[in-house]
Amino acid sequence: MLVDIGRLKELARIWSDDTALYLGATSSLARIAVDAAIRSNFQALAEAAAAVGNPQVRRAATIGGNVALGSATADLVPALLVLDAQVICHEKLAQNKKAPGRL
C-alpha cells in the first residue's frame, strides 16, 4: 500500500517555543535552507539542507525522508546529531524519541 503524507499540512509546520525548534517531517529541505530562525540559530542544519542535490531535489525532499532513508550519505543527519536533535517517531499507538542516527 502506498500512503501519500505530502498534503498533511500539520506535518509541514516549522515552529518553536522557549525550549526547542520543531520541524514537521514533511518540511522541505528548500524551506529549511532559507528559514530565518533556522539560519540564525541552527546554521549547520540550514547549510546541510542547502547542500543537498539541486533546487529541484531540495523542493521535493523532506527532512523526514532524509532521516528515514537511512542512507550513510544523508546530509541532514550529521547536522542533526551535532545539534543534539531528537526524532519523534510515531509507531502504532506509541511515541518514542530517538537520536537521528538510531532509527
Ligand SMILES: Cc1cc2nc3c(=O)[nH]c(=O)nc-3n(C[C@H](O)[C@H](O)[C@H](O)COP(=O)(O)OP(=O)(O)OC[C@H]3O[C@@H](n4cnc5c(N)ncnc54)[C@H](O)[C@@H]3O)c2cc1C
Ligand atoms: C539527483 C538527486 C540528488 C540527491 N542528492 C542528495 C544529497 O546531496 N544529499 C542527500 O542527503 N540526499 C540526496 N539525495 C537523496 C534524497 O533526495 C534525500 O535523501 C531526500 O531528503 C529524501 O527525502 P524524500 O522526502 O524525498 O523521501 P522519500 O524518497 O520519499 O523517502 C525515503 C524513505 O523514507 C521513508 N519516509 C519518507 N518520509 C517519511 C516519514 N515522514 N516517516 C517515515 N518514513 C518516511 C519513505 O517511505 C522511504 O522509504 C538526492 C537524490 C536525488 C534524486
